[in-house]
Amino acid sequence: MFLNHFEYFAPQAAKDALDLCDRLGAKAKILAGGTDLLNLMKDKLLKPEYLIDINNVDEFKGIFYEPGKGAVIGAATKISEIERSEIIREKYFALHQAAGELGSVQVRNMATIGGNICNASPAAETPTPLVALGAKVVISSLSGDREMPLEEFILGNGETALAEGEILTKFLLPEPISGSVSRYGYIGLRDAMEIDAVNLAVNLALGEDGRIIKQLKLVMGSVFPRPLVSEEAPEILIGKEFSAELAEEAARAASSESKPISDIRASAEYRREIVAVLSRRLLQEAFSAAQGEV
Amino acid sequence: MGVWDKEQYVREGVPPFQDERRFTQVGKSVPKIDSPAKVRGEAIYTDDIVLPGMAYGRIKRCTEHAHAKIKKIDYSKALAHPGVLAVLIGDEAPKKWGMLPQTANETVLAVDKVRFNGEGVAAVAAVDEETAEIACDLIDVEYEPLPVLLDPFESMQRAGEIQIHEDAPGNILHEGEQVFGDVDKAFKECKYILEREFKTNMPQQGFLEPQAALANYDPQNGQLRLWSSSQIAHYLHRQISDVLEMPMNKIRVTVPTVGGGFGGKAEACVNEFVACLLSRKIGRPVKVTFDRSEVFYTNKGRHPCHMKMKIGLDADGYIQAVDFDNTLDKGAYAGWGIVVLFYSASMIHLPYKVPNARFRGRCVYTNKPSMGSMRGLGGVQPRFAMECMLDELAEMMGISPFELKMKNAVESGYTAVNNMYVPHTEYKRSLQKAVEKSGYLEKHGKLPFGKGIGLAGGYYITGTAYTLYMSYKPHTSVLLRVDTEGGVTLHCSAVDIGQGSNTVMAQMAAEALGVHFEDVHIQSHDTEVGTFDLGTFASRLTYATGIAIRDAAEKINGKLKEIAAGLLGCRADHLAIKDRKIYSIYEAERKSMEWEKVVEIAVNTTGSLAAMGHFSPPRRRGFDLTSGKRAQGANIGHSPTFGFSCQIFEVDVDLETGKIKVTRVTESGDMGTMINPMAADGQVEGSIVYNLGACLYEDQFFDKDGIHLNPNFQDYKMPTIMDMPEMDINTLTDSYDPTAPFGAKETGEGAVQPTFPAIVNAIYDAIGIRFTEVPITPEKVLKALKEKKKGK
């Protein structure tokens, strides 16, 4: 129940935050919304000697969009801000949907997108749509910034590519290609505060004719230690005219690629089944929406 | 017909002065008197209280085993830790406690062995909570693991090899049989016979406020004060006296604001004993507040039941016989066990006429948290079985379940074969109203595949007929005081756990005295300031306090009327008191006085007014009406009167994911007069969501070693606001039980009864699958749908 004793820092500038990270290394933890971190500390699973609170660092926050280039989202941006953002809703609908499903209003007001990614829970809400949208992360340290696709950043359950002294500072979302649409969905027992049994995102683009699939990314959550990008679904659908049968085939393929486990939330078998259902539904939904776009 | 006769019903032409139902305070939706403080965050809960010199207690729990011998407890390091004031172990308080003195078998802290995962093995008192937690970690306990029994059938089977309690051979707490009429003969004459098995889950109450207790033992005068979040100030008082071996009159129990109970606080709790024992040990106040995992470890949730039921109907659809076999998973300790066992037995006798009935049941120990008294105690499980089976039987007969239930429903004045007596019921009208409002008859069997509508009914007691220990004293006493300084004050130790008893008592006292609701001050929640009350359980408070209040008010009114009669120059029995006026019912215009003025004169002549009022339930005995023979445990289930209700659920089943969405609930209940309709609606809505959760997802999980897998609200799922269905509550507004105070019965637990079967019947209507086990998760639905497809 009680946290270990720690020293608390609240830097105001990015430079100071990076400086602290560099000096304190593995003994420190970044504190964003604290909605994951404090639970782990209360359960004594983590006992950091220092906490570096990044909530006062303006450079780590906010949503910026430049037409043609895409969006930049600061890692310390609150989930509720993402949920309410007009531009995210317009351009990156799957992320908008996922943000609205994370926890409850109270949790969304505290939680950050960087925290959701760095916590790297396989059942988390935002990694799936972010990967589907082709997000990259910017990792900063005193020695400079490095960039990598989100797929490469999340390594496994609770594991990321962050090295000592580094902070995840930004997400880079490319400008969606024309005619593209993204959708997110999940299945759990109840309709809020749910740890998803399965979640899924698709990002689909149609050609000029409004029937042929030009681009597709289908990403599965909660069925593998990290977001799982379907390889077969795009092979089945890209370059083809969309049909219910093809969508079903792609959905089945995605389902057979998934590698879920059984736990108290659901059995592996059920999860695999749901991957197929959600895939088909989201493909259909995205296709219909994309038709409206072209 | 019985006491209640349709003729009396007609209110037209009844002169107002003779109409005991023309209320001014009762039947009004006044806001609950505790709401403003709660909404503003100002209500004081037990954990909010801090006393000078207070220490913090914490319990060391066995989280690594579910059944193990305690080889050694070494607390020397803990005791030596700075800030630690005392350590307590089981041997220091070996006296056994339990709700029923006859089966009390729980100790404050485990003695010699632990019987469920998370049982307390030691406790500490320290200067702050953090030190207390560290001290618990410093206690070393050596265990020898024992085989773990989690299933009641396995527990009975392996009892020869491993016994959970030394004095419970067969691992059975109690086994019983009740026979009424001739069941076997009756079945022979039945045209429609159905036999089914059902299994229920292990939900827990889910109250928001974890248990908290603060004890202050005064070494100078040997008095003990206990503040605790409890539903049962009196039973707690008794048990503290018992375990601490102190006379009750040296102990005072006060219940601050309670953040929900639902039966989960209707038993003494370990933290209460620990706080008292530690306080006595160190001579300082000690507070012990649970965290959520402790609530789960020690929760006294609903008994999982393995039920076999057989129902027979004659050619016309009249129930002739019910045979019911129930195996209850008791968990580790006895608690309410025997009571729950026999409540489940009594539930087959209502709300339908059953001329022949047999019950066989057993309450079996397992290495799980002890089950207890969860809202709707003993009723929810058999109601699930019976209402689902009647739905199926109606289908066998080719008639509507509504018709079958109407045909068999009881009427006012009915005496069941086990001698349970129903003075008043409007069950049939509840069924009719819900059916009418929901369009059930137009929809049932006619909705597209995947959409369904289901009906179920139910009833519950309005208080019990007996105390849990041998005593026939009144179950509730109130003291009403009227004076010129404090106005009207009602004293009663009854506890409002959020259901609204304080508000309802104020309304009833105001009605009975002829004053206004706002005039009444309530002194409850305290065994010293309040007069005797048995406790908040069995949906008893409105009825019990109502009768006692009326009794006391009549005595006060008598005195006031005598004085007013002299002043007004008329007969006292011609006077009525209403709306703060005393007036002649025949000459209201001419002969009338302000109530306050009469009170002033009364006080000036003979001093403050005070009167006691009491409630004692009718003492009914359970026996076989056909043979006159007694049946064991059959005194359980009787009640002064009963509440009834009907719920109709509409569901959408996602055929691909198995997810069930409850789209609409239509309810109609018979609770007699609604003293406060707004609060009554709240009870009904709360009841529906309560069991909706338990029907669709709530459950506790244990691994094969009995380790609790979801002792938190993250993995134990309760409905959120997003899961609330649309609810149409149509409580009968003209139901009035003439045998009840102000005509009022119960709704606190009655409205949870129909929920399981109404949902399950709706699912059947949607997809043609009859579920006999809850919770019905999407995964189970999908599996069943697949099997159904294969079968075709």
Ligand SMILES: Cc1cc2nc3c(=O)[nH]c(=O)nc-3n(C[C@H](O)[C@H](O)[C@H](O)COP(=O)(O)OP(=O)(O)OC[C@H]3O[C@@H](n4cnc5c(N)ncnc54)[C@H](O)[C@@H]3O)c2cc1C
């Ligand atoms: C009641 C409740 C419900 C929840 N429901 C959901 C849900 O439905 N879906 C879901 O996905 N999650 C849910 N969560 C989990 C949690 O809210 C989210 O994962 C949230 O996004 C975490 O963000 P945070 O800012 O609170 O992270 P924190 O707890 O502050 O941090 C999490 C981890 O990431 C590290 N970290 C944070 N930011 C950075 C950074 N910029 N650079 C490097 N490391 C960093 C921290 O050091 C820590 O290890 C829930 C949590 C609670 C308490």
